[in-house]
Amino acid sequence: MDARKSVLQRTAFFKNADGPALSAAAEAAGELALKKDETLFHQGEEASYSYLLAWGRLRLDQTTPDGRNVVIRYLGPGDLVGTVAVLRRKPYPATPVAVEDGMALFWSAAAKAKLIAEHPTLAANAINLIGGRLEELQERLQELATQRVERRIAATLLRMVRQAGRRVADGVEIPFTLSRNEIAEMNATTLHTVSRTLSAWEQEGILSGKRSSHLVITKPHRLVEIAEHE
Amino acid sequence: MDARKSVLQRTAFFKNADGPALSAAAEAAGELALKKDETLFHQGEEASYSYLLAWGRLRLDQTTPDGRNVVIRYLGPGDLVGTVAVLRRKPYPATPVAVEDGMALFWSAAAKAKLIAEHPTLAANAINLIGGRLEELQERLQELATQRVERRIAATLLRMVRQAGRRVADGVEIPFTLSRNEIAEMNATTLHTVSRTLSAWEQEGILSGKRSSHLVITKPHRLVEIAEHE
DNA sequence: CGTTTTATTGACACGTGTCAAGGGTGGTGG
DNA sequence: CCACCACCCTTGACACGTGTCAATAAAACG
Numbered sequence: 251m252d253a254r255k256s257v258l259q260r261t262a263f264f265k266n267a268d269g270p271a272l273s274a275a276a277e278a279a280g281e282l283a284l285k286k287d288e289t290l291f292h293q294g295e296e297a298s299y300s301y302l303l304a305w306g307r308l309r310l311d312q313t314t315p316d317g318r319n320v321v322i323r324y325l326g327p328g329d330l331v332g333t334v335a336v337l338r339r340k341p342y343p344a345t346p347v348a349v350e351d352g353m354a355l356f357w358s359a360a361a362k363a364k365l366i367a368e369h370p371t372l373a374a375n376a377i378n379l380i381g382g383r384l385e386e387l388q389e390r391l392q393e394l395a396t397q398r399v400e401r402r403i404a405a406t407l408l409r410m411v412r413q414a415g416r417r418v419a420d421g422v423e424i425p426f427t428l429s430r431n432e433i434a435e436m437n438a439t440t441l442h443t444v445s446r447t448l449s450a451w452e453q454e455g456i457l458s459g460k461r462s463s464h465l466v467i468t469k470p471h472r473l474v475e476i477a478e479h480e
Numbered sequence: 481m482d483a484r485k486s487v488l489q490r491t492a493f494f495k496n497a498d499g500p501a502l503s504a505a506a507e508a509a510g511e512l513a514l515k516k517d518e519t520l521f522h523q524g525e526e527a528s529y530s531y532l533l534a535w536g537r538l539r540l541d542q543t544t545p546d547g548r549n550v551v552i553r554y555l556g557p558g559d560l561v562g563t564v565a566v567l568r569r570k571p572y573p574a575t576p577v578a579v580e581d582g583m584a585l586f587w588s589a590a591a592k593a594k595l596i597a598e599h600p601t602l603a604a605n606a607i608n609l610i611g612g613r614l615e616e617l618q619e620r621l622q623e624l625a626t627q628r629v630e631r632r633i634a635a636t637l638l639r640m641v642r643q644a645g646r647r648v649a650d651g652v653e654i655p656f657t658l659s660r661n662e663i664a665e666m667n668a669t670t671l672h673t674v675s676r677t678l679s680a681w682e683q684e685g686i687l688s689g690k691r692s693s694h695l696v697i698t699k700p701h702r703l704v705e706i707a708e709h710e
Numbered sequence: 711c712g713t714t715t716t717a718t719t720g721a722c723a724c725g726t727g728t729c730a731a732g733g734g735t736g737g738t739g740g
Numbered sequence: 741c742c743a744c745c746a747c748c749c750t751t752g753a754c755a756c757g758t759g760t761c762a763a764t765a766a767a768a769c770g
Contacts, residue, residue, distance in 0.1 A: 334611035373603035381564035395668030438625030
């Protein structure tokens with residue numbers, strides 16, 4: 251239980267939370283181990299649990315009525331999952347899929363609502379987190395609306411680096427598998443175009459990493475140039 | 481003051497709010513009359529006030545570094561404006577412009593934070609509203625990523641109808657000026673393509689309304705077909 | 711080691727942006 | 741009140757980015 255509290259304490263959702271809030275949350279929570287490719291829930295299901303990712307990484311998928319898939323974003327440790335749906339009493343709007351093993355804590359809808367109602371700090375933190383997601387989406391909408399594919403891919407990779415990048419010998423690594431198809435679904439394009447673009451960048455020595463090996467960005471500054479200029 | 485309270489009471493942000501919450505909010509609020517084309521604040525400014533639109537209608541603009549403009553959404557009576565920025569202590573991410581005369585109530589950042597901290601109902605409502613915006617944006621992102629321009633325009637017009645439509649003799653009217661350019665900026669396209677598309681629809685008798693007269697959708701069902709099918 | 715998934719690469723077509731040239735409407739000022 | 745101006749819209753021609761189709765190759769998986 252103390253271990254759980256110290257996990258909670260480090261997340262943005264529990265920032266500045268007092269002891270009672272932490273204890274109440276820790277007691278009401280369940281734990282869930284996640285294996286790669288497992289889902290927390292499915293888009294369209296009734297929202298009965300909300301989650302907090304303790305460690306690991308998730309991809310948030312949204313499927314169109316005609317079966318195409320869009321990656322809304324990636325989620326990392328400390329991110330809330332399904333919280334908006336639970337509090338609004340709406341079906342989950344998307345499906346979170348684990349891209350690596352991880353662990354999540356979860357609360358029933360009632361417990362989560364009670365937590366937030368009784369601890370203003372948590373409510374404020376929730377607004378911060380959700381608001382941050384909203385602003386990030388607005389930024390992506392703008393990118394999608396105004397920029398070419400190449401630039402969007404560059405921006406996306408940089409965002410992944412910022413959110414999850416890890417320094418390695420020859421640059422920065424994105425520490426989980428990221429297929430061309432996933433990159434395509436993040437950028438509203440096709441894996442073909444992604445493949446062509448990354449091939450070109452590989453030739454230019456901007457990045458490397460084929461197949462299931464992780465992407466390594468060797469010249470981040472060049473990516474920044476591509477994302478900002480031209 | 482009582483008039484103000486009754487305005488507040490009808491908004492989603494104050495849904496289920498108790499008397500003290502309403503009174504505190506009403507007392508701390510300022511009022512601001514809005515004329516067409518006036519802005520509440522500008523993208524990039526420090527967020528010192530948050531607003532609640534009492535009546536009228538706003539367009540939320542976001543400008544790219546290179547000067548292009550994207551319409552994030554339209555806001556109507558009861559919508560919160562600038563709240564996320566204020567609570568996160570970040571600069572406003574966009575600029576709200578009045579598309580018709582209206583009135584807004586506003587609170588200082590401190591007052592708004594206090595309100596939300598002291599009245600859990602308001603916090604919950606804020607999460608609902610912001611969460612709803614988040615889910616709407618996710619939906620739009622998906623549209624943008626997977627659908628052709630024509631379909632997106634149809635979906636956008638239907639959304640406007642749902643949010644602000646008014647029944648008239650020969651169909652449903654969008655009760656404020658909506659230039660081709662604005663429609664373009666909502667759909668990540670150019671006014672040229674919008675013009676062509678609307679011309680075609682006009683010939684088909686789906687809608688009418690040139691220039692500064694308001695758009696009237698005469699065959700909403702056809703728009704639904706275009707938005708959903710094909 | 712075969713099977714399946716994922717990536718690469720080329721050829722081509724199509725949607726839609728770009729460029730360009732009017733045309734109409736509303737507003738403003740003389 | 742009329743004339744002019746500015747703005748917005750319309751329409752056509754064209755080009756370009758990027759999706760689609762197709763074939764092959766390479767890696768991953770059991």
